[in-house]
Structure formats: C-alpha cells, structure tokens
Amino acid sequence: MGKKIKFGVVVFPGSNCDADCLWAVRDILNQDAEFIWHESKNIKKYDCLIFPGGFSYGDYLRSGAIARFSKVMESINEFANKKNKFIIGICNGFQILLEAGLLPGTMLHNKNLKFICEYVNVIVENNETPFTNKCEKGQVLKIPVAHGEGNYFCDERTLNTLIATEKIAFRYCDINGNITDEANINGSVYNIAGIMNTKENILGMMPHPERAMIKDLGSEDGKLIWESLINYIKKS
C-alpha cells in the first residue's frame, strides 16, 4: 500500500482516450489521477504524465505536430530531466512525444493504409525497465491498437542505437512470440510497438494498455505496464 502515485492525464482538444487512462490508473489501480488541460503549466506535482490517445487538433498537418507546441509542453523537458518523473505516451500521445523530440523517430501511415483497430500481440523485449519490470522477458502481451499512423520509422543509425542500448520495449509478434512480417500489422521498422528514451523514464507505445485492464473485457495484460511503473516509483 503506502503512498499513492500521482498521475496527470494531459488533455488536448481531440484527445479521446483521456477518460480511459484516468479510469485505468485511478479506478482499477487505485492511484491518484487527474486531468491536465493542455494550457496548464503546473505539472511539477505529478509523478507520471500520461499523453493519451485520440486525434489532438484533428491530426491536422501531422499527428501530434500541433499538440507538441502547446503550453503544457513548454516545461516538459524540465519535467523529464528531473529524477523519478515519468512520461507515458500512448498512440496519439506517442506521436506527440515523437514530434516533440522526446523520443526518436516518426510515425508514417500504416503500410496497408487502413485504420487498424484490433487486439495485437507484443513481446516484451526488455523487462528491466520502469515500465516492464512486472513482465517476464519475452512475455507476450495481448493489447489492442487503434491507429491509422502507427508505422514507426527511424533511420538505421537510430535503430541500431535503440537495439544496442535496449530501448525497445515492445515489438509486434504472433501469439507464440515469433516476430514475423505478418504480425507487423502497420509496417513498423523492426516490428517496433514501443520505445523508451535513453534515461528510460519516457515510454511511447502504440497499443493501448488502458484498454486492457479487465479480463472479461478481453485482456488485462495492460495492467502489467502500469503496475510495473507503480512498483518502480514506490521502490525508488
């Protein structure tokens, strides 16, 4: 038990997974959580910021391109550089973190040009991180995706660095954990579904862990990611 972790869910015009994220950490995992409007600058008090999925600013120009210049983003680097502060970007939130340069790479349109809304399997590449310590290495998680632009792209040098420094958190795989082209739903480089920054306090992922919180609703594998982070913060 002990102290509750304080989550802040950043809300932009067009965010639509904000309520699910709040529900996941507050109602299912019994932590403190509240919404933060994108014009707020007061983010110091939170342990973890969640950038939820949706279509911030209608995805105009490029996904996340406009959100990345909002007021709340002005102090984001300062927040991220502090000790024991964490950021999770999910789907559109991941796109915003990429546009902001907090994580390397860019999202392209899905290879098949379709909006993909389905359960996928992702393999835990690195389980010694703040976001995955409750998972087994190589564990396959069943978590849904819902995106049109989730085709992760980066240059070869960036990819090699991500691999060498073990900053790839999740990769698309089949149900048995085989990393195949067929399982690579959107065409991402190296089947990448989620990555971290160098300091491992920022995670971006396309699958929605907040939508995989209850077994009866399809999967509760998403809980492992939130529980890992809660576990990590409580221990540190």
Add this chain to the structure above:
Amino acid sequence: MAKAKVYVTFKDGVLEPQGKTVNAALLKMGYKNIKDVRIGKFIEIEIENGDKKKIKKEIDEICDRLLANPNIEKYDFEIE
C-alpha cells in the same frame, strides 16, 4: 500582402502509401506510362508586407519547426 507558397513532400525512400494507391488507380484507369506518384502538401501563407529577407527567414523557420518533419519530409517555398 506577401504570399508564401510552401511545398512539403516526403523524402525519397520514405513510404508514401497515398501516392502508391493513386499510382495503382491510374494504372487501372489505363494510364500505362505512370511510373510513380508521390503526394505531399501545398500550403499558402499570407504575411504582412515587409523586408523580403526577413520574410524568407521566417517562412524557412516555420517550415522547419512546424510545417515539415525533417525526419521524413523536405520542403521548398516561394514568396510572391
């Protein structure tokens, strides 16, 4: 009033699925000579008249910071 015409296009080698789809459609329509189609963005910006050099610098900065993502896109512009 000055006007900037900005063209944002994908870098060579970056997958551009919209263009690929249009390319396939054109071939189906019978345009057998089509080799490749790439779709980009065309943006018009109206600006207060002023020093041309300054306007150019500002539009360049706007392209770099917001209109194009240098990881995957390149841009070009002209000022009228």
